[in-house]
Amino acid sequence: xxxxxxxxxxxxxxxxxxxxxxxxxxxxxxxxxxxxxxxxxxxxxxxxxxxxxxxxxxxxxxxxxxxxxxxxxxxxxxxxxxxxxxxxxxxxxxxxxxxxxxxxxxxxxxxxxxxxxxxxxxxxxxxxxxxxxxxxxxxxxxxxxxxxxxxxxxxxxxxxxxxxxxxxxxxxxxxxxxxxxxxxxxxxxxxxxxxxxxxxxxxxxxxxxxxxxxxxxxxxxxxxxxxxxxxxxxxxxxxxxxxxxxxxxxxxxxxxxxxxxxxxxxxxxxxxxxxxxxxxxxxxxxxxxxxxxxxxxxxxxxxxxxxxxxxxxxxxxxxxxxxxxxxxxxxxxxxxxxxxxxxxxxxxxxxxxxxxxxxxxxxxxxxxxxxxxxxxxxxxxxxxxxxxxxxxxxxxxxxxxxxxxxxxxxxxxxxxxxxxxxxxxxxxxxxxxxxxxxxxxxxxxxxxxxxxxxxxxxxxxxxxxxxxxxxxxxxxxxxxxxxxxxxxxxxxxxxxxxxxxxxxxxxxxxxxx
Numbered sequence: 224x225x226x227x228x229x230x231x232x233x234x235x236x237x238x239x240x241x242x243x244x245x246x247x248x249x250x251x252x253x254x255x256x257x258x259x260x261x262x263x264x265x266x267x268x269x270x271x272x273x274x275x276x277x278x279x280x281x282x283x284x285x286x287x288x289x290x291x292x293x294x295x296x297x298x299x300x301x302x303x304x305x306x307x308x309x310x311x312x313x314x315x316x317x318x319x320x321x322x323x324x325x326x327x328x329x330x331x332x333x334x335x336x337x338x339x340x341x342x343x344x345x346x347x348x349x350x351x352x353x354x355x356x357x358x359x360x361x362x363x364x365x366x367x368x369x370x371x372x373x374x375x376x377x378x379x380x381x382x383x384x385x386x387x388x389x390x391x392x393x394x395x396x397x398x399x400x401x402x403x404x405x406x407x408x409x410x411x412x413x414x415x416x417x418x419x420x421x422x423x424x425x426x427x428x429x430x431x432x433x434x435x436x437x438x439x440x441x442x443x444x445x446x447x448x449x450x451x452x453x454x455x456x457x458x459x460x461x462x463x464x465x466x467x468x469x470x471x472x473x474x475x476x477x478x479x480x481x482x483x484x485x486x487x488x489x490x491x492x493x494x495x496x497x498x499x500x501x502x503x504x505x506x507x508x509x510x511x512x513x514x515x516x517x518x519x520x521x522x523x524x525x526x527x528x529x530x531x532x533x534x535x536x537x538x539x540x541x542x543x544x545x546x547x548x549x550x551x552x553x554x555x556x557x558x559x560x561x562x563x564x565x566x567x568x569x570x571x572x573x574x575x576x577x578x579x580x581x582x583x584x585x586x587x588x589x590x591x592x593x594x595x596x597x598x599x600x601x602x603x604x605x606x607x608x609x610x611x612x613x614x615x616x617x618x619x620x621x622x623x624x625x626x627x628x629x630x631x632x633x634x635x636x637x638x639x640x641x642x643x644x645x646x647x648x649x650x651x652x653x654x655x656x657x658x659x660x661x662x663x664x665x666x667x668x669x670x671x672x673x674x675x676x677x678x679x680x681x682x683x684x685x686x687x688x689x690x691x692x693x694x695x696x697x698x699x700x701x702x703x704x705x706x707x708x709x710x711x712x713x714x715x716x717x718x719x720x721x722x723x724x725x726x727x728x729x730x731x732x733x734x735x736x
Contacts, residue, residue: 229397230266232390235274236398237267239291242274244283252284252313259402282316293359293384294391297428298421303628314628326357332364332379339462345369347460351377360384360428360533365470368460374470375457378431385429392422428533431466437532438468444507450495452526471528473520476636487525493641494649496527500633501650504536504626505543505657512536512629516636536625540661545570546626547657549608554651558584565612572616583611 240246246267250260267274277290288299302309303317333344333351344351348366356363361384364377399414427433435456442453452471460467474481476496482489496519503510511518513534520528538546545568552561562581565571571580587607637644681688 229394232394233398233401234266234270236291236295236394237263238270238272238274239277240274240284240287241267241271243277243287243290245285245287248282248284248313252309262401284313285316288317292387292391293381294388294395294425296359297388297425298395302417302421326354326362327381329353329364331382332362335379335382336377336465339465340460348375348377361431366467368457375460376454376468376470377460378466378468380429380431380464388425388429392418392425395421424534430463431461432463434532435461435466437535441509441511441529441532441535444509445499445503448499448502450526451499452522452528454528454530471520471522473522473528475516476519476521476527477516477639479639482521482640485521485523487521490641490644492521492525492527493637493639493644496640497633497637497644497646497649498653499527500629501653504538504629505547505653508538508540508543510536510538510626510629512625513632514629514636515632516639519636536629538626541568543657544661547654547661550650550654551658553588554647554654556588558582558588570612575615580611580615583615584608587611 237246240249241264246263250263255263275287275290277286279286281289285299288295299317303314309317329351332354336344336347336351340347347369349369349372350365350367352365354362355365359381361378361380364379366375366377367373368375395418396415399418402414435458438453438456442455445451445453454468454471457467457469474485474487476482476492479489482492496514500510500514511529511532513531514529518529518531520530522528545564548564549561552558552564559581561584562577565580566573566575566577591607634646637646637649
């Protein structure tokens with residue numbers, strides 16, 4: 224229940240933030256008004272002595288979140304993807320937040336496996352190691368399948384974590400409501416929507432069936448990508464709280480010395496990781512949204528191996544085209560076209576001046592293109608771009624924020640592997656290829672046929688819809704139409720559009736032939 228009993232949890236959180244010195248950092252990041260600062264201090268400062276001490280080696284806000292436990296660690300990780308909410312400085316701190324919890328016992332892990340898979344661990348796995356990695360939600364064990372001897376990674380959910388997350392999320396909702404009451408100006412940050420987004424992410428990560436599905440889908444969409452691989456999901460040995468993947472030995476992407484010692488071409492790897500991310504985002508609209516060094520390895524064949532599919536990003540086809548046109552416009556320094564794309568997509572209100580917007584975009588692009596190649600950053604470009612569009616009235620789009628955050632992380636990985644990488648030169652062929660595939664006669668034909676197929680599926684219903692529209696029209700004319708919506712016009716337009724779409728598609732295909 225999201226009731227006053229959560230005040231106790233808020234006091235504990237406030238006391239820990241005060242004791243670690245994170246309270247002011249958080250309030251400043253959220254630009255909290257005086258009324259909210261007073262409430263936060265009242266909930267924290269008098270009880271400072273009750274707060275958790277945390278690790279003094281960590282930044283204050285990160286130190287507090289780690290001390291408070293798994294839900295707060297995960298909340299910090301999710302907020303690191305939202306610089307629009309917490310600001311750039313705190314987002315950078317949270318971006319390096321690592322899971323610091325100790326592992327739970329191997330006996331508990333084996334009991335969880337037995338309960339979930341319905342068989343003793345010894346029947347499923349011939350070996351089952353001590354934990355090789357421990358995170359806030361789960362830990363990983365190396366094992367071998369009893370039937371085949373194949374090495375696998377077994378991810379096991381922390382016992383009792385679901386209940387604990389439920390209580391903490393309940394307190395987060397209560398805190399969001401308090402923010403809305405005592406700081407009306409903070410409603411622009413949509414605190415309850417932020418918590419809803421966080422809850423959705425966590426619920427997905429607490430159900431390994433969903434993460435297994437994400438891994439399977441990502442493997443399917445990337446199976447033809449050269450130099451990239453995703454471990455295979457072992458569905459028969461996976462469940463809600465246990466996930467089994469093929470084991471892949473490799474060098475962590477951040478271990479430059481080991482990569483060099485193994486004889487891999489770091490420069491080629493840096494270019495590949497960046498191009499792969501752009502391909503996944505633009506070509507597939509489905510990308511790994513947590514692509515940091517800890518989730519990437521380099522195997523013996525020099526392939527990039529991705530892990531941990533708890534946070535994935537999706538972009539619809541239209542948004543991908545808009546995003547590609549924006550990047551392509553910046554690459555060509557065609558700021559007028561970049562401005563037009565924003566207006567065409569409805570990102571910027573139509574009552575704003577397009578020439579002023581294009582001029583503002585030039586102020587974003589030119590300084591970046593004047594930089595040395597090693598300092599050119601697409602992530603920085605997107606960050607500046609969002610600042611400009613906000614000034615011109617563009618509303619925050621969560622999927623683009625996630626894309627921008629991941630772009631920054633991927634750039635960091637690429638620069639670790641190749642400090643002299645030219646981001647634009649590496650990105651240009653991927654963006655140009657996508658533009659060619661998505662904008663032009665062939666793309667137009669595909670779009671028209673998709674439209675025709677949708678209309679064709681509704682073909683058997685058109686007579687009924689027409690009859691209903693005519694009856695509604697008649698009732699409207701008899702005086703009842705003020706309360707009823709007339710569908711005759713849209714229906715006729717849809718029917719006409721279907722004929723036009725089919726005709727145009729046939730004409731385009733004939734032209735292409």
